[in-house]
Structure formats: structure tokens, C-alpha cells
Amino acid sequence: MVDRQAMPLQDPKERAHNFNEVALGYSGEQALAEASRCLECKSPKCVEGCPVNIDIPGFISCIKKEDFDGAIDTIKLTNTLPAVCGRVCPQEVQCELHCILAKKGEPVAIGRLERFCADYEREKGVTPPVRTTSSGKKVAVIGAGPAGLTAAADLAKAGHAVTMFESLHDTGGVLTYGIPEFRLPKAIVRDEVEYIKQLGVDVKVDYVIGKIKTLDELREDFDAVFLGTGAGLPKFMGIEGENLNGVYSANEFLTRVNLMKAYLFPDYDTPIKRGKHVIVVGGGNVAMDAARSALRLGADEVSIVYRRSEDELPARKEEVENAKEEGIVFRLLTNPTRILEGENMTVNGVECIRMELGEPDESGRRSPVPIEGSEHVVDADVVVIAIGTSPNPMIFSGSEGLETNSRGTIIVDDSGKTSLANVYAGGDAVTGAATVISAMGAGKIAAQAINEYLSN
Amino acid sequence: MPYTIIEKKEIASSVHMMKILAPDVAKAAKAGQFIIVRIDETSERVPLTIADFDATEGTVTIIFQEMGKTTKQLAKMAASDELQDFVGPLGTPADVRELGTVILVGGGVGIAPVYPQAKAYSEAGNKVISVIGARNESLLILEDEMRAASDELHVATDDGSKGHHGFVTDVVKNILDSGEKIARVVVIGPPILMRVAAGMLEPYGVETLVSLNPIMIDGTGMCGGCRVSVGGETKFACVDGPEFDAHKVDFNLLMSRLALYRNEESKCLDNHNHKCTCKGDN
Numbered sequence: 047m048v049d050r051q052a053m054p055l056q057d058p059k060e061r062a063h064n065f066n067e068v069a070l071g072y073s074g075e076q077a078l079a080e081a082s083r084c085l086e087c088k089s090p091k092c093v094e095g096c097p098v099n100i101d102i103p104g105f106i107s108c109i110k111k112e113d114f115d116g117a118i119d120t121i122k123l124t125n126t127l128p129a130v131c132g133r134v135c136p137q138e139v140q141c142e143l144h145c146i147l148a149k150k151g152e153p154v155a156i157g158r159l160e161r162f163c164a165d166y167e168r169e170k171g172v173t174p175p176v177r178t179t180s181s182g183k184k185v186a187v188i189g190a191g192p193a194g195l196t197a198a199a200d201l202a203k204a205g206h207a208v209t210m211f212e213s214l215h216d217t218g219g220v221l222t223y224g225i226p227e228f229r230l231p232k233a234i235v236r237d238e239v240e241y242i243k244q245l246g247v248d249v250k251v252d253y254v255i256g257k258i259k260t261l262d263e264l265r266e267d268f269d270a271v272f273l274g275t276g277a278g279l280p281k282f283m284g285i286e287g288e289n290l291n292g293v294y295s296a297n298e299f300l301t302r303v304n305l306m307k308a309y310l311f312p313d314y315d316t317p318i319k320r321g322k323h324v325i326v327v328g329g330g331n332v333a334m335d336a337a338r339s340a341l342r343l344g345a346d347e348v349s350i351v352y353r354r355s356e357d358e359l360p361a362r363k364e365e366v367e368n369a370k371e372e373g374i375v376f377r378l379l380t381n382p383t384r385i386l387e388g389e390n391m392t393v394n395g396v397e398c399i400r401m402e403l404g405e406p407d408e409s410g411r412r413s414p415v416p417i418e419g420s421e422h423v424v425d426a427d428v429v430v431i432a433i434g435t436s437p438n439p440m441i442f443s444g445s446e447g448l449e450t451n452s453r454g455t456i457i458v459d460d461s462g463k464t465s466l467a468n469v470y471a472g473g474d475a476v477t478g479a480a481t482v483i484s485a486m487g488a489g490k491i492a493a494q495a496i497n498e499y500l501s502n
Numbered sequence: 503m504p505y506t507i508i509e510k511k512e513i514a515s516s517v518h519m520m521k522i523l524a525p526d527v528a529k530a531a532k533a534g535q536f537i538i539v540r541i542d543e544t545s546e547r548v549p550l551t552i553a554d555f556d557a558t559e560g561t562v563t564i565i566f567q568e569m570g571k572t573t574k575q576l577a578k579m580a581a582s583d584e585l586q587d588f589v590g591p592l593g594t595p596a597d598v599r600e601l602g603t604v605i606l607v608g609g610g611v612g613i614a615p616v617y618p619q620a621k622a623y624s625e626a627g628n629k630v631i632s633v634i635g636a637r638n639e640s641l642l643i644l645e646d647e648m649r650a651a652s653d654e655l656h657v658a659t660d661d662g663s664k665g666h667h668g669f670v671t672d673v674v675k676n677i678l679d680s681g682e683k684i685a686r687v688v689v690i691g692p693p694i695l696m697r698v699a700a701g702m703l704e705p706y707g708v709e710t711l712v713s714l715n716p717i718m719i720d721g722t723g724m725c726g727g728c729r730v731s732v733g734g735e736t737k738f739a740c741v742d743g744p745e746f747d748a749h750k751v752d753f754n755l756l757m758s759r760l761a762l763y764r765n766e767e768s769k770c771l772d773n774h775n776h777k778c779t780c781k782g783d784n
Binding site for chain 1: 526527529530540544545546547571572586587588589591592720722723726727729731736754759763766767769770773
């Protein structure tokens with residue numbers, strides 16, 4: 047058997063200074079070689095690991111026959127955003143984790159093959175979908191992120207008239223404002239959304255539910271409502287100096303860069319502070335995205351400050367590797383204690399303390415404990431706080447009876463149904479900050495439940 | 503989904519009024535709320551307070567002063583031109599209810615957001631005493647409208663070209679010193695005016711509200727760029743405000759954060775002016 051095919055990447059020295067996509071994608075030959083590794087198991091475990099149940103052996107078998115059209119058609123039966131998923135899904139903990147080859151060696155690179163098929167179709171020109179006959183039912187989808195887009199697509203395919211409401215001026219949710227161009231080109235997001243529009247979904251941007259209309263009003267106007275409002279509210283640490291100029295939430299930093307294109311300033315009007323010494327607090331994918339963006343904006347040094355050790359970094363291994371290759375410094379077992387003030391309320395360094403790992407906490411991870419007297423100052427003029435987000439409560443104004451838990455997330459049953467009769471929810475609004483694909487999976491499950499509800 | 507400009511005029515030197523067709527926003531708007539405008543693909547998202555709204559006509563009125571690149575670009579637009587994005591109504595509506603006698607203070611373009619509040623406080627059954635001011639008479643806006651919406655109107659100009667020679671805060675102080683029972687004072691204007699007013703009013707023990715205008719992007723609580731410190735707690739002006747207790751606001755932090763991009767703003771404006779010269783008058 048051939049080895050797992052490596053993903054061709056842009057050279058780290060070059061890519062650290064541009065926003066072009068880092069992973070370049072398989073060539074046809076590489077795709078064929080990688081596909082040849084798939085054993086096409088009779089009861090494929092990989093499919094069980096996929097939140098949207100792609101027929102993985104099915105599409106890989108098409109690739110083997112060089113039937114790339116058949117491959118993408120197979121993927122699209124259950125996944126509306128293949129070009130996105132092939133790029134940002136954490137396959138190593140999903141499909142690829144369950145691949146039989148992973149037991150003895152390296153799993154089939156399922157994600158890279160998915161991306162190959164999606165890119166093949168994009169290059170060739172996507173065939174517009176055939177519209178289904180109308181069911182006569184109306185569904186509102188709130189939020190045009192991964193959960194909403196998936197639910198909207200499936201509902202439109204079932205013949206319902208879907209209206210999608212988005213508060214920002216562009217669609218895609220976190221795919222647009224959060225994930226940077228170098229990891230997920232915005233042209234790809236736009237094309238995937240275009241496909242969903244072609245299914246008949248009516249997209250209304252600049253439309254803030256909770257302000258223009260309440261959920262209660264929408265429940266009157268539509269037969270069912272899906273809430274995919276995400277976890278958009280940034281968390282701060284509550285340490286001294288967090289409101290100084292030059293301290294950003296990861297949401298703000300990434301929104302300026304991605305949605306508002308601050309990296310193209312002054313051709314685009316939105317500015318961003320281009321720090322020389324940037325500290326990003328946190329260890330998830332969002333922290334990696336912020337750190338790598340700061341580097342591309344011209345920083346001399348960018349550090350990730352994370353309170354646990356490398357083993358606990360929640361970011362994808364691949365992204366950690368990419369970040370290291372580009373020269374991001376990892377200050378592990380380190381936690382900020384305060385942000386120091388310079389002239390005119392700007393940032394002038396961050397005081398940090400070293401940590402050691404103690405007993406495991408509820409999450410099973412060993413909890414970090416500060417080492418007394420180990421305080422030290424790290425040089426910084428820009429600080430990005432990437433320690434997570436919580437659901438945006440805006441949707442809850444005028445939503446009588448919608449139950450949430452103490453963390454502010456919406457309570458749903460297994461089918462995504464909320465405490466309100468015709469209201470369903472999924473994605474980060476339900477789980478708190480998680481992955482794109484888990485949100486898509488939730489959108490899919492809820493769409494099916496809405497379908498069943500509407501046919502009764 | 504573009505939004506058409508229905509009417510546009512310069513109501514004072516470098517101060518413009520623009521009426522925009524945005525029926526959904528107009529229907530839902532309340533006094534104290536704001537909108538975010540994005541002119542075109544490369545523009546910033548700029549928060550502007552709502553100066554008026556008409557649900558029947560489906561229009562929202564904004565008033566802005568030419569400051570940076572975006573407001574200068576906006577000032578060049580005319581009726582029938584279109585804005586790419588117009589999002590709102592955002593923010594929590596002003597806490598308008600029947601209190602007795604209230605003083606509403608507007609400084610400069612801050613008079614614009616005070617106007618819908620004057621109407622709302624009046625409708626709620628209050629006696630409305632309005633105090634409006636500007637640097638000079640030619641910069642004073644909405645005088646007739648404010649007179650119509652108030653029980654009493656006082657005018658102040660820094661140079662004395664109209665009304666009281668001095669600041670709006672002097673006039674408010676005189677009213678309070680006259681002994682009239684005042685239930686609340688609302689002050690909207692430049693941060694420095696709001697800070698001075700808050701300081702002047704503190705010893706009177708009168709409830710004082712201000713409306714803050716920090717830098718923001720989304721206006722829905724997502725970016726946290728608009729964070730302000732109120733009573734030692736961090737608040738997001740876009741969702742927790744924009745109205746806050748004046749006596750608890752850290753105005754120095756607000757002013758310092760507002761100045762964050764001053765260099766970038768002038769660079770952006772230079773770039774814009776340069777392009778205009780290169781491309782001819784466009």
C-alpha cells in the first residue's frame with residue numbers, strides 16, 4: 047500500500063507574509079493514490095464518525111474509478127458544504143479516527159479527498175440544483191452560519207419555502223467573520239452559499255432578529271423556526287488592563303481581518319492595530335487563527351499563551367503544526383495575570399505567571415495551578431483574548447418560553463426541538479463554542495425533525 | 503439589499519441630514535437606538551444614532567457631521583443614491599417613562615439623538631425642558647423641531663451668536679439652581695461635554711443618563727470593541743447601552759478608546775482624497 051499522501055503546502059517562510067490559502071490541495075494523481083488506500087470496509091466505521099453521514103467508501107470508490115462527478119454527487123447527498131468541510135473539519139477526531147487503517151498506521155486522508163472532489167467541481171462549474179415541488183410550508187432560519195446553512199439547504203430540498211435571516215452584512219457566520227482567508231478562502235464560502243440560494247433559500251442580510259422582529263413574531267409568520275444563532279459573545283478574563291487600547295477579543299480581531307478585510311487597509315476602510323509583539327491568550331483553533339493572522343499583518347513576534355501543556359491544546363494538531371512552522375512562539379503552562387499600561391492607555395507588556403498541572407478537573411484534563419513567585423513580563427503591544435465565547439442573548443428578547451440553561455445555551459431534545467412547539471435549534475447556540483461540522487450535523491438533524499413536524 | 507436615500511440636505515456647516523428608505527428598521531425603531539451603515543463593499547461599518555423615524559413612510563433619518571473618510575463620503579451622496587447596508591434598530595431603547603420634569607441636553611450633533619427622546623418623553627407625559635447648544639449659531643441644528651417637541655427650549659452657543667453665551671451646562675445649572683424639581687437629566691453630545699455635565703450634576707444628586715458612542719463593528723454584542731467601563735464593570739455599549747448612568751461611566755477610557763485609530767483614520771482619509779484627485783471628482 048502507498049503511504050498517506052501529504053498535503054502540499056505553501057512554503058512557511060512565504061505564507062507567513064500573505065493571506066493566500068496555506069494548503070494547496072491534492073493533484074489528481076495524489077487523489078488517486080490516496081483513494082487506492084481505502085479498503086472499502088463492508089461496515090464502514092468512518093461513516094459513523096461523520097456528523098453528516100457522508101457515504102465515505104462510496105465517494106472514494108468513485109475517485110478510484112476516476113469518476114469525480116460521481117464522487118462529489120455522493121458527498122452532496124448528505125453534505126451541502128463539502129469545500130468547507132474538506133478544509134476545516136477535524137477529521138482526525140471524526141471519520142479518520144474510525145478508519146480501520148488508523149489502528150495499524152495512518153488513516154485514509156478522507157478530508158483531503160473530500161476537498162479534492164469539491165475543488166474539482168468548483169473548477170468545472172457547479173451544476174445548479176433542481177428545485178423540489180413546494181410543500182406550501184414556510185420555515186425561518188435564524189443565522190447564516192454552518193448550522194443555519196445546512197438546515198436551510200435540507201429544508202429547501204424538502205420543498206419548504208425557507209427564509210434565512212442574518213444580522214451581519216454577509217452570510218457564512220463564523221466561516222466568513224472567523225476563519226481566515228488562508229485557511230478557508232471566502233470565495234469558497236460565497237460559492238457554497240450561492241448553491242444554497244439556488245435551492246430557493248431567500249437570504250435576508252442586515253436583519254437582526256430580536257430587534258426588527260422577535261422570535262414570537264416569527265413563530266406567527268412561519269410554520270417553523272430554526273435557531274442557528276451561534277456563540278457570538280466574546281469572553282474576557284477579567285484581569286487588570288483588559289480594556290486598554292490594543293486589547294482585542296478574538297472575535298473583534300478576526301472580524302476586522304476577515305469580514306472587514308482590515309489586512310487590505312487602506313484599500314478597505316476598516317483599520318486594525320498591527321502589533322510588533324502580539325500575545326494571543328488561548329489554545330484553540332480560534333487562537334491559532336488569530337496568532338497566524340497577526341503574523342501575516344507584520345508582527346515581529348507572535349506568542350500563544352496557554353495555561354496548560356501542549357497535550358491539552360484544543361486546536362487541531364495540523365493547525366498547531368502549521369503555526370509552529372510559521373514561527374508562532376508557544377508559551378505553554380503560562381497564564382496572563384495583568385496587562386500593563388503604557389502611554390495613552392495602550393498595552394505595554396503582559397505580566398504572566400507559570401503554571402503546573404495538578405489534579406484532573408471535571409473535563410478530565412489536569413487543571414493548571416499557578417507557581418507562586420514565577421511572575422514575569424512578556425513584551426507586547428497587542429493582546430488578543432481567545433478564551434471562548436458564549437451564546438448571544440439578543441435572540442431571547444421577545445421569545446416567551448424559550449428555555450435556556452445556566453450557561454445561556456438553548457435547551458433542545460435529541461431532534462433539536464426547543465421548549466417551544468415549532469422552534470428548533472442547533473450549533474453553538476445549543477452546545478456553546480464547538481466545531482463547524484458539529485453545527486452542520488445539528489442543522490441536519492433539526493431539519494429532518496422540522497420536516498417530520500411539518501408533514502404531520 | 504441596497505437602501506435608497508430619499509432625501510439629503512446639509513442642515514449646518516458640514517452637518518448633514520439623510521432620510522433613508524428602510525421600512526423594517528423604521529417600523530421597529532425606538533428613541534435611543536442606533537443603526538449601522540456601510541456605504542459600499544470597502545467601507546467600514548459606522549454606527550450612527552437615529553434622529554427620527556416614520557413607520558408609515560418607512561424611513562429612518564440620520565444626522566452626521568463630516569469627520570473621517572466615511573462621513574465625508576456619505577456627505578457626497580445624494581437623494582436616490584443607495585447605501586449597501588443599513589442595519590438596525592440596534593441597542594436598548596432609551597428608558598423613557600413618566601417621571602415629572604426632565605431636562606434633555608444636546609450638544610452639537612448630539613441634538614439629533616435627543617430629538618426623538620424629546621418626543622418620546624413628551625408623549626409619556628413628562629414636562630420636557632430641552633437645552634441645546636453648539637459652537638456657534640451656524641452649527642446649531644434642529645432648533646425648530648426641538649422647540650416643537652419641548653415644553654421649554656433653551657439655546658446656548660460657545661461664542662454667544664445665539665442664546666446663552668457659554669455652555670449648555672451653565673443653562674442646566676441655572677435651571678437646577680432655580681429650584682424646579684427635576685426628575686432626570688439626559689445628556690448627549692461629545693464625550694467631553696458628557697463628562698463635564700456628569701461632574702457638574704453630581705452634587706445635585708439628580709439622575710443623569712448619557713448615550714455613549716464608542717467604536718463598534720457588528721453592533722450586536724459580537725466583537726466587544728465597544729466595551730465601556732460603567733461602575734467598574736465592563737459593558738458592551740451596543741447591547742447593554744448605549745444609554746448608561748452618567749455618574750458611573752469612565753469617560754477617560756471612552757475618550758482614549760475613541761482615539762485608538764486616529765492615525766489610521768487620517769491615513770484612510772488621505773488615501774481617499776488622493777484617489778479622488780487621481781480619478782477626477784468622484
